[in-house]
Amino acid sequence: MVAEEEAVALRQRLSQNATVIHSKDASALDEANQQLLLQPLVKQTPSLLVYVAEENDVLEVLRFCYLRRLRPVLVATGHDWNGRSSGAGAVRIATPRLCWVHVDGDRARVGAGCTWGHIWKELEPLGHIGVGGALGTVSIGGSLQGGGHGGLSRQHGLIADQLLAARVALSNGSGVVVADAHGPHADLFRALRGGGGGTYGAVVEFTIRIHPFPKSYAVSSIALPLRSNGSTPSARDVTERFFHNASWWALVPDSWAGWHEVNTDHDGEKWSGSLAAWLFHWGQDPDEACLSSGCPAAMSEYFHFVGSWPVAASLHMQIQAYLPRRVEATKLKNSFISNTFVSLTDLQDKASNLTDLVINSALDALDRKEVIHWTYNDVLGGQIPTYGPETVISSGFRSAIFEICVGKEWPGSNNDQQIQQIMPVVEQLYKLRLGSDMSYYNEVTHWSGLHEINDWRQRFWGSENYDFLHRVKSTYDPCNILWVDRGVGSEDPKMTC
Numbered sequence: 001m002v003a004e005e006e007a008v009a010l011r012q013r014l015s016q017n018a019t020v021i022h023s024k025d026a027s028a029l030d031e032a033n034q035q036l037l038l039q040p041l042v043k044q045t046p047s048l049l050v051y052v053a054e055e056n057d058v059l060e061v062l063r064f065c066y067l068r069r070l071r072p073v074l075v076a077t078g079h080d081w082n083g084r085s086s087g088a089g090a091v092r093i094a095t096p097r098l099c100w101v102h103v104d105g106d107r108a109r110v111g112a113g114c115t116w117g118h119i120w121k122e123l124e125p126l127g128h129i130g131v132g133g134a135l136g137t138v139s140i141g142g143s144l145q146g147g148g149h150g151g152l153s154r155q156h157g158l159i160a161d162q163l164l165a166a167r168v169a170l171s172n173g174s175g176v177v178v179a180d181a182h183g184p185h186a187d188l189f190r191a192l193r194g195g196g197g198g199t200y201g202a203v204v205e206f207t208i209r210i211h212p213f214p215k216s217y218a219v220s221s222i223a224l225p226l227r228s229n230g231s232t233p234s235a236r237d238v239t240e241r242f243f244h245n246a247s248w249w250a251l252v253p254d255s256w257a258g259w260h261e262v263n264t265d266h267d268g269e270k271w272s273g274s275l276a277a278w279l280f281h282w283g284q285d286p287d288e289a290c291l292s293s294g295c296p297a298a299m300s301e302y303f304h305f306v307g308s309w310p311v312a313a314s315l316h317m318q319i320q321a322y323l324p325r326r327v328e329a330t331k332l333k334n335s336f337i338s339n340t341f342v343s344l345t346d347l348q349d350k351a352s353n354l355t356d357l358v359i360n361s362a363l364d365a366l367d368r369k370e371v372i373h374w375t376y377n378d379v380l381g382g383q384i385p386t387y388g389p390e391t392v393i394s395s396g397f398r399s400a401i402f403e404i405c406v407g408k409e410w411p412g413s414n415n416d417q418q419i420q421q422i423m424p425v426v427e428q429l430y431k432l433r434l435g436s437d438m439s440y441y442n443e444v445t446h447w448s449g450l451h452e453i454n455d456w457r458q459r460f461w462g463s464e465n466y467d468f469l470h471r472v473k474s475t476y477d478p479c480n481i482l483w484v485d486r487g488v489g490s491e492d493p494k495m496t497c
Contacts, residue, residue, distance in 0.1 A: 001089060002047040002070065010050070013060050017053035017097060032094070035078070044083065046073070046092040053097040055167065055175070055204045062202065063173030065091050065481065069495050072171070072482060074198040076113050076139035082445050084198060084484035085142075095141060098204060103128060107164055108210050112141040112203045116150075128210040129282075131156050134259060134377065140206055145197035146442035147393050149403070151280050154254040154382025156211055158397075160193040161387045165207035168192070168200070171481040176201075181390040191472040191488075193391035195461070196441055199487045200476050216286040218310035219278065220303060226262070226273025226362055233306060235262050235275035236359045242302055243277075243376060244355050246347035249401050251298035254382035255283030262358050262374040264366045273366040279378075281310065336419050336445045337407030338426045341380070341400035341435025350432055354404075357432070361406075361425045370421055371410065377403040392465040396438025403440050404429070419450045426451065438462070446486055456486045 004022055011020040021028045023045055032049055047070070052058050065072040075085035076095045086092065095113030101122035102109040108130065110119055117136025123129055131152045133143045140159075143150075148159025156162070165179045168188065178189040191200050228234035242248050243260060260277035279302075287294030290303065290310050303309045342354070358374050365372040381401040387393075406425055410418045430437075439453075441460040446453060453459060457466040466488065473480075473489040479497035483490045 002068075002091070006068075007048055010048075010061070010064050014050075014052070014057045015054045018057045019051040021049040021051075023047050044086045044088040044090075046087060046090045048091045049094060050091060051094045051097055055098075055169065058093065058095075058098075058169040058202050058204055059173050059175060061091060061093055062169055062171055066172050066479075071495070072202075073484070074141070074202055074482075076141050077115060077137055079135075079138050079142060080442070082485055084487065093202065095139070095202075103210070106210055107207055109205055109207050110140055111205055113139060115139050116143070123210060124213060127213050129213050130208055130210050131159050131162050133159070134379070140208075141203055142197045142442065144206060144208075145192055145195065145203070147194040147391075147397055147440065148442070149377060149379045149384075149440075151257045151282060151379055152211070153379045153384055154257045155283070156209075157384055157387045158194075158391075158393060160391050160393060161384075162208040162210075163189070163193050163206060164209055165189075166192055166203050167205040169202040169204055171201065171477045171479065175204075176476075187468075187472045188476055190390055190392060191469055194393045194397075194441075195465075195469045195472070196484065196487045198484045199482055199489065200473055201482065212284070214282040215284050216281065216289040216291070217283075217313065218281045218289040218291050219313045220280075220290075220308055220310040221278045222276065222306045222308045224275045224306070226264070226275065226359075226366060235273070235362070236355065238275055238277070238306060239355050239359065240351075241305060243378070243402075244347055244351040246344045246351065246401075248298055248301070249344060249347065249381065251296070252381075253283075253288050253296050253299070255285065255288050256281050256296075256299060257379045257382075259378055260376045262362050264362055264370065264372050266369070266371075271366060271369050273362055277306075279310070333409040333411050334413070334415060334418070335407065335409045336422065336447065336451075337405050337443055338429070338445065338451060339403055339405040339439050339443050340429060340432075341396040341403055341438055341440070343396075343399045343435060344381075344401050345399075346432075346434045347401070350434065353432055354434070357425070357428055358404075361428075371408045372422060372425065373405075373407050373409075375405040375407070377405070392461055392469055394436070394438045394460065394462045394465065396436035396462075397440065400435055403443070404434075405443055407445070415447070416450065419447050423450055444486075453486070460486075461488075 007020050007022045050061050071090040073087045073090045074093050098111040098113035100111045103126050116132030133150045144159045169175050178185040226235045258279035262275050264273045281289045385398050439459045469488040480492050480494050
């Protein structure tokens with residue numbers, strides 16, 4: 001626990017725009033927690049919450065922790081399913097005020113606390129766009145360091161592939177600059193490209209590659225019943241013919257990407273099941289947008305089948321319109337999610353097994369009046385496999401055509417019961433052994449005794465990458481002061497200096 005007088009002394013060493021909140025100020029802490037995008041299952045109260053506003057603030061707070069053997073944890077928007085950005089008795093370093101965007105040609109220097117919505121807003125008038133997440137509310141810090149995928153990934157690679165340089169505050173309060181994969185601190189540069197946030201140091205600023213703003217953009221959205229009503233295709237029809245069809249995916253242009261869901265939900269006592277899909281075009285070739293006579297064959301087949309052709313829309317509306325209702329609902333509820341990657345080879349060999357699992361589990365949940373959410377991030381494939389070894393992205397991530405997640409949200413605190421309901425489905429998904437038995441680090445909830453994922457080192461990074469990351473961790477944080485749940489080095493002794 002940090003004494004109040006120590007908190008006052010720390011505040012005096014920080015910049016004018018920084019804020020220090022002590023754990024005794026319960027109302028201020030609660031107000032800050034309400035700003036987080038997701039409410040993690042494990043809720044932990046820090047000793048201090050420090051909103052940093054400048055690089056020197058970050059260095060000062062880390063020195064403060066280092067000298068007092070306090071655990072620092074980092075938080076931006078709180079878009080983390082497992083509460084990695086919290087810790088009981090820790091000093092929580094909040095980065096949203098570390099936000100600036102400076103453009104120089106085809107690169108931009110971006111503060112680590114910026115959300116992608118803010119970054120896109122700054123880049124668009126200058127004719128640029130960055131590869132960001134599915135939601136404008138996600139920050140660059142956690143998304144990039146976890147690997148990161150979004151609507152432009154099929155054209156330009158993962159978010160981690162965009163990193164060109166970074167300014168990093170280390171756990172002892174010193175700072176380093178990593179510039180590229182072959183310069184000073186090349187090992188840290190590589191680790192930041194997918195090795196997980198809050199582990200090797202606190203990134204203050206990223207320099208990222210940016211791209212020309214798309215010349216055309218269009219959106220198609222559908223909502224179909226889980227069971228066929230005779231007048232529209234069912235969720236199974238569309239899943240089998242398109243989303244679980246390797247031949248169709250092989251023909252989808254890189255400029256098309258999106259997200260879709262197979263869900264059960266209820267409004268009061270009325271339960272329903274559905275497939276909802278959002279497909280977006282962001283590209284330089286207007287003929288690929290399907291807004292006029294030109295339309296790629298794979299997309300034309302899809303639109304004819306589902307009966308919903310794309311319409312022109314603003315780019316930001318497309319990027320930030322993805323599941324706004326789901327985000328608001330999730331903020332108010334407990335959440336659980338697990339995931340795995342799916343490759344074209346998986347679809348060639350196991351499409352029917354996957355379809356049966358998704359559709360049948362949703363139908364069973366609907367009959368039992370239980371919530372289940374299958375969410376597909378249809379933003380992988382395309383150019384992603386062409387990026388090379390200068391990241392620590394797993395082979396399953398690189399080779400995937402999409403990421404499939406299964407989860408649910410619920411009010412109240414009956415966590416064990418809710419997770420027990422969905423664990424048989426999670427176990428069946430893992431037994432399919434998709435995506436080289438690998439999962440996305442940023443979108444997994446761990447729950448003691450129910451979803452431990454004992455092979456998390458292999459599942460998130462692969463053994464070769466993990467061994468490399470562990471060496472980097474030992475080099476830049478030898479005392480293991482910075483650590484997160486199921487992050488690199490989290491199994492090692494803590495605070496060893």
